[in-house]
Amino acid sequence: MPISDAKPALPTKLPMFEVRSTADIGLGWFATQDIPPDTVIMDEDLMLRLPRSSAACNLKKALSKLAPLEKEAFHSLSGDTDSDKLWQNCHPLIGPADVLGVSERTEVGIYNQCSRINHSCRPNAVRASENDIMSVVSQKGIKTGQQITISYLTDNFQTVKARLHELRSKNEGAPGLASCWDRGCRCEVCTASSEELKADDKRRNTLASLRARFLSEQGHGFETMNTMIKLMNDEGLYLSLMGMPALMKMITVTTHISVHATTPGEVHAATFIVGVRVKLHSLKAKPELNGRDGTVVLAFDAKSGRVGVALDLDSDNEKKLPLSVKPGNLYIPRSLDHRKFS
Ligand SMILES: [Zn+2]
Numbered sequence: 001m002p003i004s005d006a007k008p009a010l011p012t013k014l015p016m017f018e019v020r021s022t023a024d025i026g027l028g029w030f031a032t033q034d035i036p037p038d039t040v041i042m043d044e045d046l047m048l049r050l051p052r053s054s055a056a057c058n059l060k061k062a063l064s065k066l067a068p069l070e071k072e073a074f075h076s077l078s079g080d081t082d083s084d085k086l087w088q089n090c091h092p093l094i095g096p097a098d099v100l101g102v103s104e105r106t107e108v109g110i111y112n113q114c115s116r117i118n119h120s121c122r123p124n125a126v127r128a129s130e131n132d133i134m135s136v137v138s139q140k141g142i143k144t145g146q147q148i149t150i151s152y153l154t155d156n157f158q159t160v161k162a163r164l165h166e167l168r169s170k171n172e173g174a175p176g177l178a179s180c181w182d183r184g185c186r187c188e189v190c191t192a193s194s195e196e197l198k199a200d201d202k203r204r205n206t207l208a209s210l211r212a213r214f215l216s217e218q219g220h221g222f223e224t225m226n227t228m229i230k231l232m233n234d235e236g237l238y239l240s241l242m243g244m245p246a247l248m249k250m251i252t253v254t255t256h257i258s259v260h261a262t263t264p265g266e267v268h269a270a271t272f273i274v275g276v277r278v279k280l281h282s283l284k285a286k287p288e289l290n291g292r293d294g295t296v297v298l299a300f301d302a303k304s305g306r307v308g309v310a311l312d313l314d315s316d317n318e319k320k321l322p323l324s325v326k327p328g329n330l331y332i333p334r335s336l337d338h339r340k341f342s
Helices: 056-064 068-078 083-094 160-170 194-216 222-235 244-255
Strands: 017-021 027-031 040-044 048-051 107-110 125-130 133-138 147-150 277-280 293-301 306-311 323-325
Touching (some): 027 147, 160 194, 194 222, 222 293, 277 306
Parallel strands (some): 125 147
Antiparallel strands (some): 017 027, 125 133, 306 323
């Protein structure tokens, strides 16, 4: 059957990316199709699990259990198959554990495909893990041919100097990667003009102070949070970069409530920030909407006392306009897919 006859409703099994050479930083992931935001680009099981404080003998033992193709894939990650230098070659792969995925604090996992994703200080995807499975999820729309990137940083609200310091420190003691950041970070943010870099540093500094302020405002931080969200959009950063669970924790800490309410009405208005998935309940004027799912598109407005919610559309005939809903008519369902945001 010609491709054009394929039913469009069938999910494609084709990989959404290919691994190929970048112009200046080795291999990378490139989109082979347009990828919408919030798409799981890949779920990958780990290739190798090692204790963090591993020794060469552990590595050799672990490698001996791999299938020939996996072994080849592992060696190709370090670009050298000289068995005498095995540990030395592997060390760079284990050293930057955050880059490659950590299954537990005491262990590191090495992933064949996910290990190839490059860093950007303004990434378009995020890593998430559940047990041993590493998922890569798009954060914004990615065009065919565009490189797919994640952030290796623990905190994106840092200046270019601090970011480079963190990136370099991840490779300390890793001979193969020590020189990796010699020329600085090669991402679009860090290679911009000095003027743009200055503006970028300023925005990220502001974001760091806003975050600190939000934490100190003890539950009265709607305005601060809204300003942060706006500034993050300007900067091309997304909430999940801070980690949705981290954000929820911030809100939980400041409001002393559980955000995973099982019964409606327990959740504080501050929880309904843009992007949060919600369910409607107890609406008297439009009871037909009770039980419907949606996404917060306008954060809580103290003046109107309402939150803007875009419903998941049941049909094309439905209006796309956001509904103004009182926080008391919303709750966050427990089924929220947190894996996407971890
Ligand atoms: Zn950068």
